[in-house]
Amino acid sequence: MSSRLTFDFTVRPLVPYAHDYAHGESEPWHHHSCAQLIHTLSGVVRVDTAQGSWIVPPSRGVWLPAFTRHALHITGKVAARTLFVDPLARADLPAGCQVVQISPLLRELIVSSLSLSEHYTPGSRSERIYELILDELRSMDVLPFSLPEPQSARLQKLCRAIQQSPGDCWTLEGAAAQLNLSGRTLARHFLRETGLHFSDWVRRARLAIALTRLAQGDPVLSVALDLGYESPSAFSAMFRRLLGVAPGAWFAPEETLSLR
Numbered sequence: 181m182s183s184r185l186t187f188d189f190t191v192r193p194l195v196p197y198a199h200d201y202a203h204g205e206s207e208p209w210h211h212h213s214c215a216q217l218i219h220t221l222s223g224v225v226r227v228d229t230a231q232g233s234w235i236v237p238p239s240r241g242v243w244l245p246a247f248t249r250h251a252l253h254i255t256g257k258v259a260a261r262t263l264f265v266d267p268l269a270r271a272d273l274p275a276g277c278q279v280v281q282i283s284p285l286l287r288e289l290i291v292s293s294l295s296l297s298e299h300y301t302p303g304s305r306s307e308r309i310y311e312l313i314l315d316e317l318r319s320m321d322v323l324p325f326s327l328p329e330p331q332s333a334r335l336q337k338l339c340r341a342i343q344q345s346p347g348d349c350w351t352l353e354g355a356a357a358q359l360n361l362s363g364r365t366l367a368r369h370f371l372r373e374t375g376l377h378f379s380d381w382v383r384r385a386r387l388a389i390a391l392t393r394l395a396q397g398d399p400v401l402s403v404a405l406d407l408g409y410e411s412p413s414a415f416s417a418m419f420r421r422l423l424g425v426a427p428g429a430w431f432a433p434e435e436t437l438s439l440r
Contacts, residue, residue, distance in 0.1 A: 187214055189266035192300070193310055196293040197262045201225075203396075207252035215265040215273060216244040217317065219282050219290055223256030224395035226388075227277075232329040232374075234279050235388040237395075237430065240323060241282045243274045256395040261290050263313065270314050280320035289313045324422060325391075327384050330373035334359055342385050347408035350382045387422060390415075391430075400427050 187195045201223070218225065219241040227234040227242050228251045236242045244250055246267040267273065274280075282290075292309055300306035330336055338359065342350055355378065356366040370378045386407045393403045404415030419427050 187264050191298055193266045193269035193314060195264040196290060197264065198294055199260050201254040201258040203254060203256050205254040209249055209251045211247050211249045212264060213246055215246050215267045217263040218242050219261045221259040223254065223258030224392055225258055226253040229277055231277060233327040234277055235325045235391050236279055237391050239282060241280050243278050243280055245275060248277060255392050263290060270318060272318055279323045279325035281323055286316040327388055328374040328376060332373060335370065335373055342382055346386050346389050347406050352378045394427055
């Protein structure tokens with residue numbers, strides 16, 4: 181997904197692209213002048229932006245508006261299917277970065293688009309597929325896999341500490357004491373800078389780490405204990421509450437998943 185790729189949107193409104201990554205690969209900071217949907221068939225991708233991090237589990241996707249600077253970090257073997265989209269193709273394409281559910285219809289449309297000719301005639305099957313993809317992009321369900329980055333240095337430092345020691349008991353009052361603030365003050369600043377309550381941010385940080393660890397094949401038991409849960413069942417309950425399935429089912433082959 182190199183920034184050196186070029187696109188001619190006078191010919192078609194989007195350009196499909198397939199690329200596979202090996203575990204541990206990365207893409208340095210770059211941007212595209214078009215919007216981008218990265219759909220992963222396997223593995224986990226972490227997308228870093230100036231606004232925060234976005235964890236993309238298998239069978240899901242991440243939407244990046246045009247000119248969004250980002251870097252990619254790969255966990256597991258990632259099969260990525262990407263759409264580069266003319267930002268003017270639809271007036272109501274998503275305006276911000278977001279991790280999204282890829283419906284079975286959109287998944288098959290993306291696969292079909294990879295074999296289409298670049299040039300097509302009006303009213304043809306190719307045109308209908310491209311237009312239907314654009315319609316589907318406007319109605320993707322957003323998933324809770326963003327980890328917003330606070331603006332202030334002291335909250336950034338706190339967030340790094342949480343990510344480095346996710347198994348610690350991170351309470352609002354305890355974190356506030358580290359910053360010489362009251363719990364109420366920290367809660368107000370944290371919500372204003374990230375859009376999330378402190379406890380929700382901690383939960384998402386742990387979930388992001390869990391998804392990456394599980395993609396590497398780490399046992400649920402060790403992941404649960406390292407993240408501070410008393411038992412695998414407590415961790416699985418949290419996972420099921422947020423994602424609708426147990427940890428093992430989340431990384432099952434795509435055809436066995438009940439998509440949300």
